[in-house]
Amino acid sequence: MEKKILFLGGGNMAEGIIGGLLKHKVFEPRNITVYDVIPARLEYLKNTYGLQTTDKGIAAAADQDVVFLAVRPQDVDNACRGLDAYLRPDTIVMSIISSTDIAKLESFAGSGAKIARIMPNTLIKTGNGYSAAAVNGNVDEGDKKTITAVLDALGQTMYIREEMFDRFTAYSCAGPMFLYMMAHALIEAGIHCGFSKKESYDIVIKNMIGTGENLDLTGSHPLQLIDTMTSPAGVTIESLKVLEEEAFTGIVMKAMEAGVKRAEDMGK
Numbered sequence: 001m002e003k004k005i006l007f008l009g010g011g012n013m014a015e016g017i018i019g020g021l022l023k024h025k026v027f028e029p030r031n032i033t034v035y036d037v038i039p040a041r042l043e044y045l046k047n048t049y050g051l052q053t054t055d056k057g058i059a060a061a062a063d064q065d066v067v068f069l070a071v072r073p074q075d076v077d078n079a080c081r082g083l084d085a086y087l088r089p090d091t092i093v094m095s096i097i098s099s100t101d102i103a104k105l106e107s108f109a110g111s112g113a114k115i116a117r118i119m120p121n122t123l124i125k126t127g128n129g130y131s132a133a134a135v136n137g138n139v140d141e142g143d144k145k146t147i148t149a150v151l152d153a154l155g156q157t158m159y160i161r162e163e164m165f166d167r168f169t170a171y172s173c174a175g176p177m178f179l180y181m182m183a184h185a186l187i188e189a190g191i192h193c194g195f196s197k198k199e200s201y202d203i204v205i206k207n208m209i210g211t212g213e214n215l216d217l218t219g220s221h222p223l224q225l226i227d228t229m230t231s232p233a234g235v236t237i238e239s240l241k242v243l244e245e246e247a248f249t250g251i252v253m254k255a256m257e258a259g260v261k262r263a264e265d266m267g268k
Contacts, residue, residue, distance in 0.1 A: 001026060001149060006060050008079060009070035010036035010045050013096060016124045017068070018049060020153035035060055061086040066146065069095040069105070076100055076108075084110035092143050094118050094150065099267050102136050102162055114138045116147050119165060121155040122173045129155040130172055134162035166267045170259035178252060183208060 005027055007014045014034070021027045029050040035057055036042050042053040054060040061067045061083060071079040076097050087093070093109045094116045105115050115136045123129035131151040135144070144159070151157040160168055183204050190200025215222065230237040 001146070002031070003027065003065035003146065004031045004033070004063065005066040005068060005150075006054075006064040007032070007034045007068045007070055008058065008061075009072075010034045010038075010041050011070060011072075013120060014068070014070040015045065017070075017096075017120065017150075017154060018045070018051065020124055021150065022049060024153040026149050026153045033060060033064070058083045058086055061091065062088075064088075064091060066092045066094060066150070068150075069093065069097050071097060073097055073099050076104075080105075080108040083108045084113065087113060090114070092116065092139070092146055094147065096120055101165075102134065106136065112138060114140075114143050116143075117162060117165065118151065119168055119173060121151075123176060124154045127155055129176075130158045131155060132158050132160050132165065132168045132172065134160055134165060166263040167260050170263040171256060174259050178255070179208065 005021075007018065018032060018034070021032065022029065030052065032049070032051040033054050034042060034045050034051060035054050036045075039055075042055075045051060046053050058080065067083070067087065069076075069080060083093075087109060089112065092114045093105065095105050096118045097105075100117075102115055102117050105117065106113060109115060113136075116139060117134045119132040121129035121131040131154050133147055133151060135147070139147070148157045158168075186204045186207075187197070187200045190203060191197055195203070214225065218225070226236075226240065230240060
């Protein structure tokens with residue numbers, strides 16, 4: 001798209017987002033500008049991605065279509081105070097600043113500003129995984145198309161109510177941890193069965209990828225697919241019996257509940 005975007009903050013997450021935007025050609029390098037307090041970081045981003053850099057801070061927002069706030073939460077007041085003086089009425093403000101709600105963002109950008117609070121996908125490199133967006137009432141359908149184009153460069157986009165943000169953090173952003181742990185457990189189980197570490201790893205990773213693709217392809221509930229695998233007195237049902245006896249699903253739900261509580265406590 002022929003729009004201009006400014007990143008206030010050039011850290012690792014901003015870099016990941018920039019990489020996605022360039023990979024999917026959502027923005028041209030000439031239309032991406034980054035501000036950061038560390039000159040060496042700006043030099044690195046300029047040399048690596050061919051984008052533009054600035055030392056103007058929030059004043060650089062004056063001619064931008066999208067302003068992406070990517071500073072640390074402890075720096076938000078100093079970095080964003082007075083932003084409203086530089087924004088055009090049609091500028092979209094997107095923020096990945098943790099623990100900073102839309103009301104706080106409006107105090108910097110103005111009550112009339114178009115604001116999207118973003119929780120990015122943590123699997124950007126794979127192109128799979130949802131980023132969440134909560135928007136204020138000033139964002140229209142045309143603005144959503146721009147927001148979606150930005151976030152779809154990272155994976156997939158889901159619009160949620162802001163009160164679900166902490167839960168999304170625990171469920172989606174921390175979600176890969178559960179799958180990593182399952183992969184670890186299966187690899188260890190494979191080694192215990194007599195397979196080499198590499199053989200176990202290769203089998204598990206392909207099974208995980210194939211399982212995810214099969215769920216996506218069929219749209220079936222996981223239990224429906226498990227049902228097709230279980231034959232009377234067979235191998236799969238024997239393993240499933242142990243998982244049920246040990247309350248596998250309940251353990252996962254309990255762990256997720258703990259993560260949600262922690263996310264909500266941190267967001268207060």
